[in-house]
Amino acid sequence: MRLKLKIWRQPAAHAKGEMRDYDLDGVSPDMSFLEMLDVLNERLTEQGEDPVAFDHDCREGICGSCDLMINGEAHGPEVTTTCQLHMRSFRDGQEIVIEPWRSDAFPVIKDLVVDRSAFDRIIAAGGYVSVNTGAAPDAHATPVPQEDAARAFNVATCIGCGACVAACPNGSASLFLGAKITHLGALPQGQPERDERVVNMVAQHDAEGFGGCTNIGACTNSCPKEIPLDVISQLNKDLRTAMRHGH
């Protein structure tokens, strides 16, 4: 395959960025999207041009590192992570525009690499169960109905990639937040801190500069783990309950 790539190049956080064009041939449809970028970087290195910086690690769709806007879509045209996107999803001769995640809360570090540490700070604000090591009762002491366990698991699959934020016209991280709230809220272990958790995590979300949710649904459509939109309803419900309880 032969491709026309348009890639966002920005040498550093405060430097001016620009779109740059690259022609790349010899791409195999079996390559993953990131392997295609590896090939481009090999060529750039040979030519003495700084290779394109991009985040990636496991290349198995689970670590959540890869984060590219491809032709305006988070992770590209398929519902998956960029590392699991293959070149067979593109046409020979196609033009592909590659940009970093777009969000004020995710500032660009270099080229396609952004800073997503805001997500860690949201978790630090309450996305956990407060149990010290060694203080746990026997695992069978608290049965969990299978349905609740399945619900918790299905939303705990969030990989924290940030596609939801990148896809959202408001730059909201409500899907990410809702997934954690719903995961812990579905389990008995998550109940004692439920009110406090949602209030603190929402406050941190807003402080980081993420936008509000207006139920557009772009987040769930671009989520590689298909976290459903109703986690946001759960988030709002938990927040209302917490406020009713005087938080």
Added chain:
Amino acid sequence: MTDTLSPESGLERSDAAGYFTPGEPIRDAKAPAGPISEKWTKRRFEARLVNPANRRKLSVIIVGTGLAGGAAAATLGEAGYQVKSFCYQDSPRRAHSIAAQGGINAAKNYKADGDSVERLFYDTVKGGDYRSREANVYRLAEESVNIIDQCVAQGVPFAREYGGLLDNRSFGGVQVSRTFYARGQTGQQLLLGAYQALERQVAAGTVTTYTKHEMLELIVADGRTRGIIARNLVTGEIETHLADVVVLASGGYGNVFFLSTNAMGSNVTATWRAHRKGAYMANPCYTQIHPTCIPVSGEHQSKLTLMSESLRNDGRIWVPKRAEDCTKDPREIPEEDRDYYLERIYPSFGNLVPRDIASRQAKNVCDEGRGVGPMVGDFRRGVYLDFSDAIERMGRAAVEEKYGNLFDMYARITGEDPYEVPMRIYPAVHYVMGGLWVDYDLESNLKGLFVTGEANFSDHGANRLGASALMQGLADGYFVLPNTIRDYLADGPFEKIDESHPAVVEARRSVEERIEKFLSINGTRSVDSFHRELGHIMWEYCGMERSEEGLRKAIDMIRELKREFWSNLRVLGTADSLNQSLEKAGRVADFIELGELMCIDALNRRESCGGHFRAESQTEDGEALRDDANFAYVAAWEWGGEDGQPVLHKEDLVYEAIEMKQRSYK
């Protein structure tokens, strides 16, 4: 069988003679005396306590945020120590533990099928082919029980039965159901549990995280490990971090093979820099090759994808009986023309034989010309993993419920539907059992340097059982290290040192010089091209099967590659910014040195054990043949200097609670 004389004879004649210098044996690994079931209780009692008020005066550096590092950081933070946690990723949640699919073992006996701490201990020692340290493994089995309780309390969503209790399954190589799992994403859920506990401590102010930071040097001052030199990968700044103690939890080095199931960034640098500072590297040649990976599709490949070997519970492995059937549609090959080779050779374990056996047999049938799938190079590297019987027996919905995400992943990568056509699998490098040498306290031979999880060598011997990696990571991180490190810290806080200390100055200078060197070589070849070449050498000569001749050749090739690397490398860009080629250059330089040591270790060990199969040591029917008389020892290698030879220290493996037997799954 073997012409290596026993070391006690004083006339050592190793295959690797001339490549290394014999050193003093390691006489004491510091496991307490007494019955094996009381050692850990005794050690925990004897390990001195640190008064809560004194803990905040003590500082701990932990490199790596996976199951071992994340769990340790969270636990030590809770205890009140000042913890600094480092990772090269942009968030601790992305450590490679997250990719583990299958499950975590624990001797809970929830299925009442005869499991116990003793049985998990026995299975693990046997599975590791009697090359692990008995006392450590027993402790691992004991702590396994607590791990599940801890994780459930954190909200880890393990699979459950209708009654609301936890579900278990059996896993590669064992006959009891002791594996806890969260669909095919157990590693992810366990890591998120540890990560959340860690972030809780970040909020509490006991843990400070340094993300996108890479440890590039260890600081050893006045006989104690006192800190690290790290590079801030975003700004390029070289930072000095000092503490009372350092813990390496930086994972394994499978990426020395270039193609592996490891994350692209997984590297050996933290442990290799420690090795060069004097820490022993133990059993570096023990590599686990995982049998259930998606086969290579072409030359562009950057990594291999593992599929959980839980697939072997219900999938049946076969190849055509005749080579001429290999290009046929598998659905058109009748039952009588299929060779279910694992079920045929190992009737009592069948498709559930341990990983090393399953891997080697897959290689054997492909080498015979009965492999399936696309031709890569000059032959087909793949065998079928067939679910048609399972779909008939359980129904498609049940198979989907159990393995759906793995099937989807396979379909996405290969473009084939595994519900319709049997999957194809081939072995790939997955895990390393070698790592820095540690004593019973998880302390290396360098005072104040502790090593946990995959980065140490101790618990898996020559082969790791399925679902045991997660168990070791969390046991070390939550329960073992926090108990042993306090004994060390009870002597602290140690005398303050500052950045003007000669050991710090020297460490900083060596990091800066190295970076300058990478940027100034200005040759013609990219870092990746060197890494790929090293990987080819390692896979070819130090992979699933090793021979004396191949290993000697590999050592020569690696030495040549090293010379070329340092004279013909091209790294563009600068040191004062995000520079991914520069990061890789440092890692590949270390991988090259490690690769040479792995080959020397493999050459020295003229026996087959676990994941180390020496062609010269096999039974008449081609099974691995151990040589307990000569090799029942841990090979702990000391760095011999830039131009010197590595020094071999041996720790004899003594089995008191378990009788050493030839491993047989027939």
